[in-house]
Amino acid sequence: MKVALGGVQRRGRTVDLRSVDVTASEVAAAVRDPDDDRVCSQRPTAVHEHVGVLDREVSVPVRAALAAAARSRGARTEYDGDLRAVEAELAEVSVASVDLAGARERVAETAEDVERLRERVARVSGRVEARRGVGDADAAAAEEALADANRELAAAETEHHAAQEALERARRRAREARDARERRLSLEDRLANLRRDARRALAERWGERFQRALAALPFADEPTGPDAFEGPNWVAGAAVARLAAPGAPLVVGSSLFSNATRASAALDAPVALVEV
Amino acid sequence: MLLVVTYARAARQTLRNVCDAHEDCVVRRFGRAALLRETEFGAFQALRLREKHGDDVQVERTAAFNEFADAPERVRSAAEAYEARDAASTPYAKFAAGSEEHPDPESLRDSEL
Structure with a gap:
């Protein structure tokens, strides 16, 4: 050296x-x-x-x-063949990463929007009820506000629905990715067992x-x-x-x-x- | 309850450590998974695991199953009748086909609860 x-x-x-x-x-x-x-x-x-x-x-x-x-x-040990085979199998396993957090957050946010707009529609529609028959300019304005609120609610519901579908799709992808992770885990467990057996055999010999x-x-x-x-x-x-x-x-x-x-x-x- | 499932050796070990250290928030343990109490503390532990191990930790929220509220009568009675069948070797499809009142497996598969 x-x-x-x-x-x-x-x-x-x-x-x-x-x-x-x-x-x-x-x-x-x-x-x-x-x-x-x-x-x-x-x-x-x-x-x-x-x-x-x-x-x-x-x-x-x-x-x-x-x-x-x-x-x-x-x-060498009698476990070495299996060890190499499992290592090779493990190297073949690839696990995809699926971002569910973004999709979950979107669902929660859009659900809040829908809830908030529903409350607004209820409020505005109460005002419209109260002014119906009075026939003043406020009644027309209230009707217009209700139409606005309903439009916004419909848009928010559409978005919430889309977010839910996106999450469902992401969940399906995540499920498939977990199959690969599960397979990797069982191979890693098998590898650890083989390594332990090999260590024991070598230490004894x-x-x-x-x-x-x-x-x-x-x-x-x-x-x-x-x-x-x-x-x-x-x-x-x-x-x-x-x-x-x-x-x-x-x-x-x-x-x-x-x-x-x-x-x-x-x-x-x-x-x-x-x-x- | 919160179902925490792990998909890697390191994540499984952390889950074990959490379960050992906080038995009070654990309802049941199953090897590489556990059911945690539905408290903010349970959620904290589940999220901490996910923060540490990313996609190797899955967190789901479970709900109690009430067969009287969640499953229709025909499903309950089919299960009861099938388990009281005469020949243990009869598959359910054949059992359902031979009776008037029990739904066939395909229709069961196609019906969401």
Whole structure:
């Protein structure tokens, strides 16, 4: 790897950045970002997300990390065929977005208009009733106002009707779009189940290797399988890192190792040592 | 009541969280759907879900079904008679065809409630 951080330039399988004012997560972000040329190295594999940073504060999901480590070494499971098939099916699902809110709002607004104009027609028609027979000029004006109000009401009703029909059409489209969403959800559930099954299978099959990795580290007294392990989480993380092929360098805190070369040997990977 | 149906894993999880946190506004839960009480709080939760997850959340308002007010007598009696049929294997179409008083399934399908 090639590192240019905080005015310091380093190069090699192991780099000691303890004198550089930089956090482990900053270095890890630079390692993972191919466009960040402060750290140039090989591309990380998926397991790097789990064990790419190691210090006493990490929280590593051991089974998932162990499965990812197995994957980084090319391990396969009986679920992989189905996994690929479901992933491919999922990629084919396209869900349309149907805006119902606009149509609903239009229905509510036009309904209010209709209600308001109905009340107005009732009011005006009461006035017309009262002046009928009096025969003055006000009566004619009231009649005219009533005709106006009725025209406006008719127009508002037409608009409300159109809004309702538009909403009904949008609802039908939304129903079809939900069929696709439903299908996507069931595929996603199936994919999650398959991934979980695959993780379990890998973690079980790689349990012994995990135990051997623990034994090879200078931390644990009693090496066990991943489920029985009761030591600190970061020790399990280090064991997973040792048996993984992380691709990119691991960012290791000085609380774990005080020497970059020794860290690299223990974890069997390129290492950037940072001060924590 | 307010029926909230989710169509994505994230939306389903948020609905679960809402139901766990606000049991008082939940009438019933069904996996990825729930019936919420028809209060402003229920509406608030439903709208919050829709705001967060967009089209992955469907909100509908349900109404109680009163068969005596909402369904005609011929539908009620057809359901009752069909469930009291002699042979369990008789499909409804055949059952209706063999009787005078029960409507055929097509006419039922064509009639809105």
